[in-house]
Amino acid sequence: MGLTLSPQPAGEDMLRFITCGSVDDGKSTLIGRLLFDAKVVPEDHLTALTRDGRHYRAFGDMPDLALLVDGLQAEREQGITIDVGYRFFSTARRRFIIADTPGHEQYTRNMATGASTADLAVILVDATKGLLRQTYRHSAIVALMGIQHVVLAVNKMDLVDYQEDRFAEIVAAYATMAERLGLAAVTAIPLSALLGDNVIRASAAMPWYGGPTLLSHLETVSARPREGRPFRLAVQWINHDGTGFRGYAGTVLGGSVRPGDEIVVLPSGLRGHVERIVTYEGDLDRAVAGQAVTLTLAEAIDVARGDLIADTNRPPHMADQFAAHLVWMHEAPMLPGRPYLMRLGTTTLTASVSELKHQLDISTGTQEAAKQLAINEIGFANLALDRAMPFDIYGENRETGSFVLIDRTSNATVGAGMIRFPLRRAANLSWHKFTVDKAARSAIKGHRPAVLWFTGLSGSGKSTIADNVEKRLLALGRHTYTLDGDNVRHGLNRDLGFTDADRVENIRRVIETAHLIADAGLIVLVSFISPFRAERRLARERLKADQFIEIFVDTPLAECERRDPKGLYRKARSGKLKNFTGIDSAYEPSGDPDIHIRTPEMTVEQEVDIIIDALRERGVFD
Amino acid sequence: MPASHPYLQELEAESIHVLREAAAAFRKPVILYSIGKDSSVLLHLALKAFYPAKPPFVVLHVDTTWKFRDMIAFRDRRMKELGLDFHVHVNHEGIGRGISPVSHGAAVHTDVMKTEALKQALERYGFDAAIGGARRDEEASRAKERVFSLRSAAHRWDPRGQRPELWRLYNGRLNPGESIRVFPLSNWTELDIWTYIEREKIPVVPLYFAARRTVVERGGTLIMIDDERLPLYPKEVPQQRWVRFRTLGCYPLTGAIESYAESLPEIIAELAGSRTSERQGRMIDHGAGGSMERKKQEGYF
Numbered sequence: 001m002g003l004t005l006s007p008q009p010a011g012e013d014m015l016r017f018i019t020c021g022s023v024d025d026g027k028s029t030l031i032g033r034l035l036f037d038a039k040v041v042p043e044d045h046l047t048a049l050t051r052d053g054r055h056y057r058a059f060g061d062m063p064d065l066a067l068l069v070d071g072l073q074a075e076r077e078q079g080i081t082i083d084v085g086y087r088f089f090s091t092a093r094r095r096f097i098i099a100d101t102p103g104h105e106q107y108t109r110n111m112a113t114g115a116s117t118a119d120l121a122v123i124l125v126d127a128t129k130g131l132l133r134q135t136y137r138h139s140a141i142v143a144l145m146g147i148q149h150v151v152l153a154v155n156k157m158d159l160v161d162y163q164e165d166r167f168a169e170i171v172a173a174y175a176t177m178a179e180r181l182g183l184a185a186v187t188a189i190p191l192s193a194l195l196g197d198n199v200i201r202a203s204a205a206m207p208w209y210g211g212p213t214l215l216s217h218l219e220t221v222s223a224r225p226r227e228g229r230p231f232r233l234a235v236q237w238i239n240h241d242g243t244g245f246r247g248y249a250g251t252v253l254g255g256s257v258r259p260g261d262e263i264v265v266l267p268s269g270l271r272g273h274v275e276r277i278v279t280y281e282g283d284l285d286r287a288v289a290g291q292a293v294t295l296t297l298a299e300a301i302d303v304a305r306g307d308l309i310a311d312t313n314r315p316p317h318m319a320d321q322f323a324a325h326l327v328w329m330h331e332a333p334m335l336p337g338r339p340y341l342m343r344l345g346t347t348t349l350t351a352s353v354s355e356l357k358h359q360l361d362i363s364t365g366t367q368e369a370a371k372q373l374a375i376n377e378i379g380f381a382n383l384a385l386d387r388a389m390p391f392d393i394y395g396e397n398r399e400t401g402s403f404v405l406i407d408r409t410s411n412a413t414v415g416a417g418m419i420r421f422p423l424r425r426a427a428n429l430s431w432h433k434f435t436v437d438k439a440a441r442s443a444i445k446g447h448r449p450a451v452l453w454f455t456g457l458s459g460s461g462k463s464t465i466a467d468n469v470e471k472r473l474l475a476l477g478r479h480t481y482t483l484d485g486d487n488v489r490h491g492l493n494r495d496l497g498f499t500d501a502d503r504v505e506n507i508r509r510v511i512e513t514a515h516l517i518a519d520a521g522l523i524v525l526v527s528f529i530s531p532f533r534a535e536r537r538l539a540r541e542r543l544k545a546d547q548f549i550e551i552f553v554d555t556p557l558a559e560c561e562r563r564d565p566k567g568l569y570r571k572a573r574s575g576k577l578k579n580f581t582g583i584d585s586a587y588e589p590s591g592d593p594d595i596h597i598r599t600p601e602m603t604v605e606q607e608v609d610i611i612i613d614a615l616r617e618r619g620v621f622d
Numbered sequence: 623m624p625a626s627h628p629y630l631q632e633l634e635a636e637s638i639h640v641l642r643e644a645a646a647a648f649r650k651p652v653i654l655y656s657i658g659k660d661s662s663v664l665l666h667l668a669l670k671a672f673y674p675a676k677p678p679f680v681v682l683h684v685d686t687t688w689k690f691r692d693m694i695a696f697r698d699r700r701m702k703e704l705g706l707d708f709h710v711h712v713n714h715e716g717i718g719r720g721i722s723p724v725s726h727g728a729a730v731h732t733d734v735m736k737t738e739a740l741k742q743a744l745e746r747y748g749f750d751a752a753i754g755g756a757r758r759d760e761e762a763s764r765a766k767e768r769v770f771s772l773r774s775a776a777h778r779w780d781p782r783g784q785r786p787e788l789w790r791l792y793n794g795r796l797n798p799g800e801s802i803r804v805f806p807l808s809n810w811t812e813l814d815i816w817t818y819i820e821r822e823k824i825p826v827v828p829l830y831f832a833a834r835r836t837v838v839e840r841g842g843t844l845i846m847i848d849d850e851r852l853p854l855y856p857k858e859v860p861q862q863r864w865v866r867f868r869t870l871g872c873y874p875l876t877g878a879i880e881s882y883a884e885s886l887p888e889i890i891a892e893l894a895g896s897r898t899s900e901r902q903g904r905m906i907d908h909g910a911g912g913s914m915e916r917k918k919q920e921g922y923f
Contacts, residue, residue, distance in 0.1 A: 083766045117789065251635060291635055411796065474798065
């Protein structure tokens with residue numbers, strides 16, 4: 001929404017804050033009020049609200065301020081906020097970014113997202129209800145995400161007759177909660193978002209309150225991380241301009257740096273000195289946290305994207321394991337042992353939860369044993385990385401102490417983590433002992449291996465179906481390989497003929513090759529007439545551990561002969577080809593194939609669907 | 623960057639960070655250049671992000687053939703000055719069908735010549751990321767859009783299935799056919815853009831500055847007569863008015879505003895006192911409620 005205008009261009013710096021509260025606390029109304037009273041709501045948006053208000057909700061003779069804030073059509077229809085939205089406004093003092101997050105059930109995931117970049121949190125409490133379970137929840141997430149500055153906004157004071165006692169009671173109760181959670185800087189403000197008391201204008205109805213209004217507090221609070229932290233820069237991009245210039249582009253994520261400073265490049269551990277701090281405006285003599293710069297080094301040392309350049313005297317931790325709080329964000333649960341991609345700084349690596357210590361009940365603060373984490377659950381876990389990487393403790397630097405986890409197959413962002421402490425090598429449980437076996441190899445591919453064995457008459461459509469299944473699997477990001485009977489005979493089995501002994505050897509080699517590929521973790525598609533039950537049984541027994549799936553491509557002989565794609569039936573009928581399956585050699589149908597495809601009744605699409613569904617059912621992939 | 627307005631420096635640094643991530647995360651990223659003020663800022667930031675090297679992006683303009691002549695002249699001049707790898711894409715199939723905003727209206731024209739054309743271009747060149755100058759403050763549904771915003775193989779946006787985006791950790795990983803729209807200016811406002819343009823002395827299309835121009839009043843909007851392709855309705859009389867544009871699109875679909883702001887400080891002062899939103903002059907936004915959200919799901923940038 002274009003809530004962009006301001007009486008004048010913004011003053012000094014920027015403050016990012018998050019608002020936490022539920023549907024009934026009047027959160028959207030508070031934001032709407034802040035923007036409305038700051039005179040930053042454009043007239044055409046108010047007109048649109050009147051139009052939409054008629055469609056959705058009525059609100060007396062005043063525009064429904066909440067509608068300014070609830071962006072998406074789907075949300076307005078449900079009367080709830082479904083996702084994180086960002087609003088902007090500015091005053092003569094500051095430029096503000098509000099992360100507006102919903103207060104209903106998806107709260108953990110969305111609040112964590114909004115909180116990850118916030119300097120301050122506004123926690124709404126309904127004065128008529130006092131502190132609720134959700135007040136604790138919101139405050140706990142704020143504490144977990146490392147926001148130090150909290151505004152306790154006691155809303156709906158008009159409904160409790162603006163009583164000082166009621167306010168004092170809520171503030172006292174919250175002080176206990178804040179102490180338990182380790183929230184140090186809490187400012188409590190009594191207000192009415194609906195009527196505008198103490199939002200921007202000091203309330204005449206609460207003469208007993210001598211503190212700042214919400215806006216004046218937001219304008220003056222100093223909520224940025226303290227100075228004096230150790231220097232960190234995560235390398236994003238190696239800058240070559242083709243004339244011999246070589247610079248390392250990145251954002252300063254902590255501390256500051258000057259030319260001449262000694263630095264260490266991690267994980268390599270190579271040391272060097274900063275030569276220049278290059279920017280478009282010219283070289284700088286100092287760069288501080290938040291600035292995007294390009295460094296050159298005096299020494300020619302190897303630096304790549306993903307490296308962390310750091311203060312040599314106060315280097316980050318280096319370890320391949322650490323303990324962290326994890327917020328789970330996806331419908332598919334977090335499973336210990338399953339490898340995920342980890343985005344840590346500007347690196348992407350493979351990591352897994354080696355031990356889930358406990359799950360945190362965010363409503364009560366109690367710790368419970370857990371085997372996995374479901375969406376919106378928070379856990380405390382040990383994570384094992386595929387190599388030692390540099391990082392900081394989240395409480396000391398949230399840029400270099402945070403990570404997200406990404407699912408290897410769907411590429412969805414599934415979890416977010418805050419690093420609490422490194423785990424030393426002595427305590428390693430970990431990756432190095434992790435045997436590289438079939439399970440490990442297939443796990444990094446995000447699916448289990450399988451052998452799809454297509455059997456059926458020549459011309460029945462085996463290769464066509466196998467080809468389409470493979471295309472679909474590829475589109476799903478699965479790793480596959482096809483062994484085609486004919487093609488194998490051109491290479492691996494070129495030395496074999498069609499005697500009985502050669503047929504047995506032919507199939508033995510195909511089975512063993514399928515086994516090797518499955519062992520490498522792939523889904524193997526074997527397209528092979530394999531007319532005899534005995535040879536299919538042989539394949540099943542040898543490949544049992546590889547998830548063997550027999551697919552009978554059942555096309556009537558007459559139809560195969562009508563198609564005759566290679567002209568073989570014609571040759572066989574004319575006697576030029578001996579022992580041809582279906583003509584002078586029998587095809588022995590299976591009594592019970594795993595999948596029976598009757599091709600005359602189905603389109604190729606449907607056939608592919610059946611096979612993909614069967615793979616999902618068998619847990620080859622989700 | 624001058625020392626004043628430190629918040630602009632913060633916005634600038636954040637955008638540069640995003641541009642560098644886009645360069646590193648994707649196989650073939652493209653900057654979608656629309657010639658407007660936001661695109662001008664975006665290019666300027668790209669020059670900064672990769673200085674002293676040139677930005678490692680192809681620059682693409684999806685031309686509907688209905689842009690103001692001043693815009694095209696500005697585009698050609700800037701691209702020559704900057705020496706970037708620049709391409710123009712036109713939906714020739716749409717031209718062949720005779721699609722125009724005059725004959726088919728805003729919705730069809732925009733759909734065929736912008737949304738469809740963009741999909742064509744992305745597929746033809748094989749771009750896996752398209753970097754655009756859209757801002758969250760422009761419109762309701764944009765407020766919820768991610769900085770790295772995933773599009774399905776059919777170029778659709780799923781507002782309910784967006785990837786959570788935390789800290790500066792952007793997820794640019796793609797499955798086959800998927801692509802990402804990158805919005806480095808997500809957290810900028812219209813006023814930030816103009817304040818920055820003034821600070822950085824970034825060239826913009828002259829149509830943003832007030833001048834006497836030939837317009838007709840149509841449905842409460844001032845439409846500039848840019849060439850002979852705009853048929854006049856009976857009783858419509860072209861008039862000379864002092865106008866400027868807050869936003870630039872296809873000329874028959876973009877309303878001018880009455881203004882005497884001939885310089886950047888005057889534009890900034892005018893905006894600070896204004897009580898209407900930037901996209902008010904854009905006809906594409908004013909369908910049924912939720913119009914832009916629907917367009918975006920279908921692949922509009």
